[in-house]
Amino acid sequence: MDVVTFGETMVLFTPETTGFMRYAHAYSRKFGGSETNFAIGLARLGHSAGWISRVGDDELGKAMLSFIRGEGVDVSRVRLDAQAPTGIYFKEIRNASDVNVYYYRKGSAASLMTKDDLDETYLMQAKYLFVSGITPALSDSCREMVWEAIRLAKKHRLTVVFDPNLRKKLWPEEQARETLLAIAAEADIVLPGISEGKFLFGERDPIVLGQRFLDHGAKTVVLKLGEQGAHYFTREENAHVPGFPVERVIDPVGAGDGFAAGLVSGLLDGLPLADAVKRANAVGAIVTMVNGDVEGLPEREDLKRFMETPIEEVIR
Template sequence: MDVVSLGETMILFSPEETGQLRYNRQFTSRVAGAETNTLIGLSKLGYRTGWISRVGGDELGKRILSSVRGEGVDTSFVKEDGSAPTGLFIKERTTADSSRVFYYRNQSAASKMTPADIEENYLAKAKLLYITGITPALSVSCKETVFHAIELAKKNSMKIVFDPNVRKTLLDERTGRDTLIKMAALSDIILPGISEGDFLFQTTDCEKIVRECKRLGAEKVIVKLGEKGAYYSTSEESGYVHPFKVETVIDPIGAGDGFAAGVISGILDELPIHEAVKRGCAIGAIVTTVNGDIEGLPDKETLETYMKRTNKEDVIR
């Protein structure tokens, strides 16, 4: 196993029309969740991944299991909980270039995860534990589960990759910040965005965000700059990676998860850090050109073709 993660995956309902949700009548549905987006991205690139979670003992839960398993992710440790529903969320496209999301996940099956859901022998088979800041915000038991997973990963000498993935609608600002900073302090590789750096450290300066993460103990920090690319720093080098130009953005949601898959794949392949980050930028760009969180995630051949078609040089300093 290369990467294991834990977290909630839901069903996303997207309107086919633009405008306020009250006027939308036609919807499409997809499977979506930050952690499984990244795991599926890695699976498509040829890596072995595993997911730990709960889904409801309902048709939506069965659809999620079928979809995630069908993308090559191991779901052996996903429990079907007949006492709680599968979560869902609805997207509203308020205008052609802006949207917002409404979550219906309170008391969902995934929010009832407990430390007992983590099997140490299964977790220890992986090289990396991938975690986000979403899961501990779902419930007290989910928070305990995440920190238990971190403890087991440390015990088994696994590297921990942390994407803060801040969801302000789920977090109490003060306690939420404290929790995410504690997670960052226990992680080896941190992947914050600018807005997440602002939430955690009250700065949008990517170099200051890096310094704060390193002060907490991170070995590698990669700051996502969206359409401006990314900034990375290790103990040996730091620098910027230029973005891959996207002519038309169809759907930006899920790009960060694709970015994480690209960076993690580069780390697993032991690429130089700037090459790993370049791979992340490429996948993030590809994902924005397709409607849906996982539909645009490329296989290795597609990724290599896309990257060769561009002539971007990154700046190392």
């Protein structure tokens, strides 16, 4: 197993029309969650990934498991919970630059996860553990699960990758700041965006932010800069890696998860950090061009073709 991750994935309903959701009458049903977006992204690129979670023992939960399993992600450690439902959310696309997400996840099966849902034998087979900042926001027991997962990862020498994935609506800001900073201090690789850096450290300057995360304890920081690409930082070096041009952004949701998958894929392939970040930028860009969280995640040949296409052809 290359990577193990854990957290909540929900059923996604998207109106088939743009504009205010109040006027929508027809919806498409999909599935989305930071951790499974990431895991599916890795599977599409030829890596092995496992996901730990709980879903409701209901039709939506069973459909979700079938879908994620079909995308090549191992779901053998996902539990069906007969006492709680599968979470759902709605994505309202008013226009390409105005996308709203509405969550209905309180009391969901995944929010009831505990550290007992972790399987140490399963974790120790992996090289990387991917942690999202959404999971500790779900409940006290999920927060305990995060810390236990990190403890087990360190015990078995897994590389811990942390995406802060700030969701202010899920928990009090002070608790969010304290918890995310504490996890960032324990992670080997941290993947913040500028807005998350501003929330955590009160800074927006990329160079300052990168150094702040390093001083806080991270070994490697890859700061996501949207269409401008990313800036990576280690104790020895830091550099900006330009992004890939996109003719038209269709749906930006899920781009960060694709970015994380591209980065870890590059590292698993033994690429230098700069090249792994370049791959991350490419995957993130591709995802924005397709509606849906996972629908745009590329397979390896698609990624290679996109990265080798001259810029003038991409933006034509």
